[in-house]
Amino acid sequence: MSDKYLLISTDTHAGLPPEQYREYIDPKYREAFDEAQAADVTAAALVAEDDHQRFLAEWNSEIGDHGGMEGAWDPAVRTKEMDAEGVAAEVVFPDADAAGVGGVSGSPFGSGLNSSGDSDPVLVMAGAQAHNRWAAEFCQNDPERRYGIAIVPALHDVAAAVAEAEWAAENGLRGGIMIPTKWGSYPAYNDPVYDPLWSVCAEAGLVVHTHSGVGPTDYTWAPGFLAIYATEAYWWAARPLWALLLGGVFERHPKLRYALAENGAWWVPDILTRMDAKWEGDHSTRKFGPKTFRDGMTMKPSEYYHRNVWMASSVMGRVEVERRHEIGVERLMWGHDYPHPEGTWPHTREWLRDRFADVPEADTRRILGLNAAELYRFDLARLAPVVDRIGLTVEDVHGPAGAAA
Amino acid sequence: MSDKYLLISTDTHAGLPPEQYREYIDPKYREAFDEAQAADVTAAALVAEDDHQRFLAEWNSEIGDHGGMEGAWDPAVRTKEMDAEGVAAEVVFPDADAAGVGGVSGSPFGSGLNSSGDSDPVLVMAGAQAHNRWAAEFCQNDPERRYGIAIVPALHDVAAAVAEAEWAAENGLRGGIMIPTKWGSYPAYNDPVYDPLWSVCAEAGLVVHTHSGVGPTDYTWAPGFLAIYATEAYWWAARPLWALLLGGVFERHPKLRYALAENGAWWVPDILTRMDAKWEGDHSTRKFGPKTFRDGMTMKPSEYYHRNVWMASSVMGRVEVERRHEIGVERLMWGHDYPHPEGTWPHTREWLRDRFADVPEADTRRILGLNAAELYRFDLARLAPVVDRIGLTVEDVHGPAGAAA
Numbered sequence: 098m099s100d101k102y103l104l105i106s107t108d109t110h111a112g113l114p115p116e117q118y119r120e121y122i123d124p125k126y127r128e129a130f131d132e133a134q135a136a137d138v139t140a141a142a143l144v145a146e147d148d149h150q151r152f153l154a155e156w157n158s159e160i161g162d163h164g165g166m167e168g169a170w171d172p173a174v175r176t177k178e179m180d181a182e183g184v185a186a187e188v189v190f191p192d193a194d195a196a197g198v199g200g201v202s203g204s205p206f207g208s209g210l211n212s213s214g215d216s217d218p219v220l221v222m223a224g225a226q227a228h229n230r231w232a233a234e235f236c237q238n239d240p241e242r243r244y245g246i247a248i249v250p251a252l253h254d255v256a257a258a259v260a261e262a263e264w265a266a267e268n269g270l271r272g273g274i275m276i277p278t279k280w281g282s283y284p285a286y287n288d289p290v291y292d293p294l295w296s297v298c299a300e301a302g303l304v305v306h307t308h309s310g311v312g313p314t315d316y317t318w319a320p321g322f323l324a325i326y327a328t329e330a331y332w333w334a335a336r337p338l339w340a341l342l343l344g345g346v347f348e349r350h351p352k353l354r355y356a357l358a359e360n361g362a363w364w365v366p367d368i369l370t371r372m373d374a375k376w377e378g379d380h381s382t383r384k385f386g387p388k389t390f391r392d393g394m395t396m397k398p399s400e401y402y403h404r405n406v407w408m409a410s411s412v413m414g415r416v417e418v419e420r421r422h423e424i425g426v427e428r429l430m431w432g433h434d435y436p437h438p439e440g441t442w443p444h445t446r447e448w449l450r451d452r453f454a455d456v457p458e459a460d461t462r463r464i465l466g467l468n469a470a471e472l473y474r475f476d477l478a479r480l481a482p483v484v485d486r487i488g489l490t491v492e493d494v495h496g497p498a499g500a501a502a
Numbered sequence: 503m504s505d506k507y508l509l510i511s512t513d514t515h516a517g518l519p520p521e522q523y524r525e526y527i528d529p530k531y532r533e534a535f536d537e538a539q540a541a542d543v544t545a546a547a548l549v550a551e552d553d554h555q556r557f558l559a560e561w562n563s564e565i566g567d568h569g570g571m572e573g574a575w576d577p578a579v580r581t582k583e584m585d586a587e588g589v590a591a592e593v594v595f596p597d598a599d600a601a602g603v604g605g606v607s608g609s610p611f612g613s614g615l616n617s618s619g620d621s622d623p624v625l626v627m628a629g630a631q632a633h634n635r636w637a638a639e640f641c642q643n644d645p646e647r648r649y650g651i652a653i654v655p656a657l658h659d660v661a662a663a664v665a666e667a668e669w670a671a672e673n674g675l676r677g678g679i680m681i682p683t684k685w686g687s688y689p690a691y692n693d694p695v696y697d698p699l700w701s702v703c704a705e706a707g708l709v710v711h712t713h714s715g716v717g718p719t720d721y722t723w724a725p726g727f728l729a730i731y732a733t734e735a736y737w738w739a740a741r742p743l744w745a746l747l748l749g750g751v752f753e754r755h756p757k758l759r760y761a762l763a764e765n766g767a768w769w770v771p772d773i774l775t776r777m778d779a780k781w782e783g784d785h786s787t788r789k790f791g792p793k794t795f796r797d798g799m800t801m802k803p804s805e806y807y808h809r810n811v812w813m814a815s816s817v818m819g820r821v822e823v824e825r826r827h828e829i830g831v832e833r834l835m836w837g838h839d840y841p842h843p844e845g846t847w848p849h850t851r852e853w854l855r856d857r858f859a860d861v862p863e864a865d866t867r868r869i870l871g872l873n874a875a876e877l878y879r880f881d882l883a884r885l886a887p888v889v890d891r892i893g894l895t896v897e898d899v900h901g902p903a904g905a906a907a
Contacts, residue, residue, distance in 0.1 A: 148791025285721030289732060307647060316690030321748035324795045325692060327780050328744050328773065339733050343726035363772060375732050381844040386553025392731045439786040
């Protein structure tokens with residue numbers, strides 16, 4: 098392999114324009130699909146109209162020469178954009194649209210990033226299956242570079258979730274599965290009721306994901322609504338981490354692998370420190386006794402983390418790069434969140450330079466691609482010619498002075 | 503004033519043995535009170551019986567020579583214990599018992615630390631009023647040293663909450679009020695529906711508090727239950743902070759003062775950084791437009807924090823001491839959580855030495871007492887003779903080598 102960088106984006110999105118999902122929906126839910134489309138409200142409705150129009154004009158001009166939003170569903174456009182930014186492979190989530198842009202839709206019946214315990218149990222599965230059918234086709238277009246993620250609404254019917262995970266494994270969705278971040282009134286992920294799902298994922302090598310994005314459920318439209326949402330979003334997507342860790346799920350399923358997507362990782366070191374302190378029995382735990390906080394965990398929470406958990410922190414901030422040793426250089430994974438406006442497309446080169454110019458090459462290689470290659474089991478031999486052709490050079494990332502030490 | 507340390511504990515607890523609350527309950531709720539007492543389940547029921555017995559034996563032997571738990575309701579015992587540890591004054595919360603120890607009770611009808619949007623609207627107010635009546639009497643025993651906090655279940659009936667806050671101000675509960683940490687299905691604290699309560703508190707100089715402790719409501723009894731609770735507890739008690747900040751409450755009520763009790767402060771710098779970044783319009787906010795995240799805030803979130811918010815981090819860890827400059831040396835307040843087993847009583851001297859030996863004296867004075875004196879408006883002239891008599895010396899805290907630089 099050349100010395101070019103292997104870039105694997107562990108957070109991208111793909112989806113169809115709304116009406117095109119119709120043919121992938123089980124016919125018996127198509128009427129419900131039409132009704133839901135008519136009632137659809139995008140995030141844009143929450144924003145001042147003049148601000149929204151200004152953003153749209155700016156964004157559309159920015160991406161106009163890059164095929165606009167068409168790469169969300171058109172493999173040729175998408176591959177061209179990946180090539181242009183040096184991205185050899187990607188892990189593909191649903192919900193290409195997050196801002197009412199480009200005529201793209203979230204996956205049907207809110208089954209994507211907004212799926213939660215509050216979703217309609219039947220329709221959310223119908224929507225998930227529609228997206229999964231399409232995603233399996235879409236990724237087959239370039240199966241070595243494009244690992245799709247299956248949506249699995251795990252909460253409402255665990256047996257159905259198991260079946261959907263098995264379908265994903267059989268149909269080449271090699272990215273794994275995404276489960277809802279918020280369980281609502283259903284059991285949290287520490288509950289052994291989900292063990293059959295974890296077993297299937299561990300055996301089939303499906304990485305389990307949560308992805309940030311689901312909206313608030315317990316405060317009202319009032320001043321600060323979206324600012325509170327933005328402040329809290331990481332928390333909701335992260336809660337499954339400690340439900341799994343502290344519920345002993347990785348003790349019972351040592352081969353299960355879990356990744357948090359687009360959720361930062363600045364918060365990881367502090368939370369691990371706290372969980373370990375409870376496990377070790379710090380002063381604040383004395384009244385609960387020594388057994389209470391171990392509850393089936395033979396190792397410290399941080400030890401499971403360093404074995405079973407990855408942070409797909411995608412467009413990471415400087416803080417994640419600075420804290421990479423506490424987060425785990427082996428845990429942290431980059432992504433560019435294509436084609437979301439909060440991602441780095443079409444300016445990924447500049448962003449990489451901004452974040453990684455001073456980071457040692459060995460760490461940079463892990464974070465930008467090698468960790469993801471190991472986690473998702475990408476075939477490096479097959480990716481090598483792609484990297485040779487389109488990969489970024491050491492100078493591209495670290496500047497003309499050469500790589501950092 | 504001598505050079506002894508002014509110690510003000512901003513987190514203590516007081517309460518009666520269960521049956522003694524009966525006479526403070528409005529007669530029409532006494533039958534309900536008797537029924538609730540019979541059904542009471544303490545935290546001890548969640549812990550393995552052998553662990554619980556071992557803890558009780560250890561704890562009772564530790565506090566036996568210190569009057570046991572009687573200081574929870576007996577002013578003479580309590581004052582003796584405060585004197586012995588050099589504590590000149592205290593801010594007194596409800597719920598002296600947290601672990602089924604000493605025959606003490608939480609305040610009636612779960613109106614104390616466990617109050618939330620899930621509480622019975624009528625009974626939680628009846629319980630709060632019973633505790634408040636008793637606490638007002640209790641603190642009158644030594645009004646310069648003992649500032650009581652009134653429980654105000656703010657969620658269910660804002661007008662009743664306003665009336666209870668006014669009662670607290672008129673009846674000498676100079677610590678301020680404590681509101682529920684979890685609003686459940688009621689409006690969050692960013693909602694202007696609470697403005698009348700904030701107005702009364704701002705005008706009467708009542709500090710508004712949340713205190714950690716309320717239990718989980720959205721996951722089930724399953725492996726990891728208490729470990730998840732312990733990991734998340736800080737978050738639930740902290741959420742009101744950003745609801746108030748981002749809801750513009752401190753913009754509309756510039757004199758309102760808010761303190762978070764027993765909730766650490768290690769998490770403060772990161773959250774402030776994130777909130778400020780949204781306010782300033784970082785890349786991730788672009789699709790929402792520049793107005794969305796300001797929403798009535800003319801200053802940055804961190805600027806309100808440094809004007810209106812205090813961290814009563816009580817038994818703080820080394821991490822709070824290390825991060826004190828980012829948290830704000832003027833914001834951080836010590837407490838000893840008397841008489842909870844997770845507090846430092848009866849070993850406060852050793853704990854202070856452990857945490858503050860190397861901290862410069864000026865910072866130590868702020869954190870151990872001066873910040874609290876300013877926030878709660880303790881009368882320093884009246885406390886001076888107490889400090890002279892019982893206060894710790896510089897050598898007590900910083901060691902025989904003298905104070906840190």
